[in-house]
Amino acid sequence: MGVPWRAVLWRAVGGLIVLWAAATATFFAIRAVPGDPAQAVLGGPGSQAGPEALAQVRAEYGFDQPLWMQYLRTLGRLASGELGTSYSLHRPVAAVIGEQLGGTLLLAVLALLVAWVLALAWLLATTRTRGPWNTLGSGVELVAAALPEFWLAAVLIVVFSSTLHWLPGLSDNTAGGLALPVLALAIPLAGFLAQTMRGSMMDSLTAPYSLSARARGERSTGLRLRHSIRHAAAPGIALSGWAFGYLIGGSVVIETIFARPGLGRTLYNAVTIRDVPLVTGIVLVSAAAYVLVTVLAEIVGGLVDPRPGRAAA
Amino acid sequence: MTNLALLASRPAERPRRRLDPVALLACAFLVFLLLCALAPGLVSGRDPLAIAPAEAFSPPSPAHWFGTDESGRDIFSRLVWGARDSLLIGVSATAIGVGLGLVLGVLAALAGKIADVVTSRAIEVLLAFPGLMLALFLIALYGPGVGTAILSVGLSTAPGYARIIRTRLRTVASSGYAETARILGHHPLRVLLRTILPNAIAPILGIATLGIGQAIVWAAALSYLGLGVKPPAPEWGAMLAAARTYITSAWWMTLFPGLFIVLTVLATTLAPRLLARWGARA
Numbered sequence: 176m177g178v179p180w181r182a183v184l185w186r187a188v189g190g191l192i193v194l195w196a197a198a199t200a201t202f203f204a205i206r207a208v209p210g211d212p213a214q215a216v217l218g219g220p221g222s223q224a225g226p227e228a229l230a231q232v233r234a235e236y237g238f239d240q241p242l243w244m245q246y247l248r249t250l251g252r253l254a255s256g257e258l259g260t261s262y263s264l265h266r267p268v269a270a271v272i273g274e275q276l277g278g279t280l281l282l283a284v285l286a287l288l289v290a291w292v293l294a295l296a297w298l299l300a301t302t303r304t305r306g307p308w309n310t311l312g313s314g315v316e317l318v319a320a321a322l323p324e325f326w327l328a329a330v331l332i333v334v335f336s337s338t339l340h341w342l343p344g345l346s347d348n349t350a351g352g353l354a355l356p357v358l359a360l361a362i363p364l365a366g367f368l369a370q371t372m373r374g375s376m377m378d379s380l381t382a383p384y385s386l387s388a389r390a391r392g393e394r395s396t397g398l399r400l401r402h403s404i405r406h407a408a409a410p411g412i413a414l415s416g417w418a419f420g421y422l423i424g425g426s427v428v429i430e431t432i433f434a435r436p437g438l439g440r441t442l443y444n445a446v447t448i449r450d451v452p453l454v455t456g457i458v459l460v461s462a463a464a465y466v467l468v469t470v471l472a473e474i475v476g477g478l479v480d481p482r483p484g485r486a487a488a
Numbered sequence: 489m490t491n492l493a494l495l496a497s498r499p500a501e502r503p504r505r506r507l508d509p510v511a512l513l514a515c516a517f518l519v520f521l522l523l524c525a526l527a528p529g530l531v532s533g534r535d536p537l538a539i540a541p542a543e544a545f546s547p548p549s550p551a552h553w554f555g556t557d558e559s560g561r562d563i564f565s566r567l568v569w570g571a572r573d574s575l576l577i578g579v580s581a582t583a584i585g586v587g588l589g590l591v592l593g594v595l596a597a598l599a600g601k602i603a604d605v606v607t608s609r610a611i612e613v614l615l616a617f618p619g620l621m622l623a624l625f626l627i628a629l630y631g632p633g634v635g636t637a638i639l640s641v642g643l644s645t646a647p648g649y650a651r652i653i654r655t656r657l658r659t660v661a662s663s664g665y666a667e668t669a670r671i672l673g674h675h676p677l678r679v680l681l682r683t684i685l686p687n688a689i690a691p692i693l694g695i696a697t698l699g700i701g702q703a704i705v706w707a708a709a710l711s712y713l714g715l716g717v718k719p720p721a722p723e724w725g726a727m728l729a730a731a732r733t734y735i736t737s738a739w740w741m742t743l744f745p746g747l748f749i750v751l752t753v754l755a756t757t758l759a760p761r762l763l764a765r766w767g768a769r770a
Contacts, residue, residue, distance in 0.1 A: 189612075196613040201625070208629050215629065321753035323705045325712050326728060326746035329735060337736040420618020427620055428709055432732075443713060446628045454628040462616040 258456035268456035319366025376407035416469030514758035524571035566722035584642025589649025597657035694760035701756030
């Protein structure tokens with residue numbers, strides 16, 4: 176089962192179309208704000224923008240030109256990786272994002288990995304064909320998935336930081352500093368992943384090939400590790416694009432709570448002072464990341480799924 | 489042959505006739521929340537905004553079940569009175585999401601090939617603004633507030649509904665009875681309104697109930713960030729935000745509003761099971 180390059184190419188083209196549409200949507204959303212568009216870019220009607228700043232924004236965005244010219248200009252600038260200037264930080268948006276992206280990616284990738292490990296370990300431990308384990312297993316998943324990450328973060332801080340003093344309540348890039356924010360993001364996600372995969376894991380355990388594997392003398396654990404897990408993983412991997420989006424969105428809350436530098440906290444600060452260029456830039460970059468991860472997840476899903484003819488279909 | 493024999497030997501799943509106690513509890517909690525939203529005075533006689541500095545930071549006690557906050561306001565009564573805001577936001581956001589999802593889903597499923605491709609792409613574009621991203625973008629443009637929160641949470645949930653509705657409609661539209669209605673020469677609109685939608689709507693309502701919980705969490709997250717309902721209004725997310733300063737000294741201020749949110753999400757997740765069982769029996 177090699178990589179089906181033609182299907183991958185088509186998915187990539189589809190992803191580019193989605194990105195173009197997303198950029199178009201943000202362009203027209205900004206222009207749909209009533210009043211002076213330059214004022215809207217500089218923080219809305221209540222902002223203290225001076226006349227020079229307004230004139231500079233008008234020139235940069237070409238607000239005196241016809242709408243279609245502005246649109247083409249915006250698309251052209253986006254295509255060359257230019258995201259405009261943040262008026263609150265007085266720096267190019269692309270540079271700010273480049274600086275902050277690493278910390279958030281580290282957080283998101285670690286949380287995704289931890290969530291997968293937790294979900295798979297939990298499934299391997301609690302999926303049985305009969306008995307009370309399944310009920311307990313799915314009950315815990317349900318509760319985990321229902322936990323709002325901002326509340327879970329607060330509870331984790333109370334328990335592990337201010338009561339037990341095991342881990343710091345503020346986050347940095349050390350293992351100890353990452354533990355709490357990663358867990359706060361990973362636990363609800365693990366609940367979602369396990370919920371999604373439990374059904375296919377159960378189906379796989381009672382499938383004919385599992386019975387024949389057991390008849391060949393395969394032990395229960397071996398069956399789970401060698402056969403069921405691959406079947407179970409397919410719907411979970413399909414969810415990974417969504418999961419990554421959830422993590423990027425969750426990083427806004429988590430980075431703010433743990434006073435951790437990153438894209439999410441930058442976005443939060445930009446939203447509170449209504450720095451539209453910076454907000455737009457971060458939203459578009461995260462949309463691009465989402466599209467990329469979704470395409471990757473489809474390719475990986477096709478490779479992992481043992482059923483024939485499923486490769487990136 | 490052997491496979492068929494194996495399949496046949498699997499115990500058939502017997503439909504359970506007992507009432508699911510967990511789903512029943514979930515429904516009871518939802519009824520309680522509804523009562524809180526409609527008539528909070530009946531559930532808690534205390535004023536959620538009444539300040540009593542002498543009683544500030546009281547831990548949970550018979551007088552104040554969930555303790556008091558930094559101004560001595562009773563947390564239980566604030567949670568009860570806050571149910572109205574949270575439910576209102578959750579229900580209206582879900583209504584927007586399901587409404588838009590229904591339009592997109594119907595177009596994608598039934599309006600022909602080209603409409604399907606276009607709407608499916610539109611759904612994907614909405615999905616590319618994950619979770620809170622769309623909400624934060626709209627808030628940056630139009631300013632924070634309850635209206636923006638409802639609209640943006642509704643928009644962010646719409647693509648999910650649209651996908652589910654599209655799949656469900658396709659299944660119903662290709663069913664025997666829908667085919668029969670078409671062969672009988674009924675107008676396509678009549679087939680859609682009288683045959684397809686009534687048969688597709690029950691599971692969609694179940695998913696919408698589930699979505700209300702999710703919408704409440706997102707709205708609470710926005711309020712937590714100070715971008716939704718503003719304090720001193722007793723909204724659950726805003727209460728959690730206010731509790732952050734006192735997280736080490738007054739844990740009850742953090743614990744109970746969060747528990748209310750979690751219980752609401754659990755209830756909206758589990759209640760549809762009961763509804764589905766009733767639907768299956770009818």
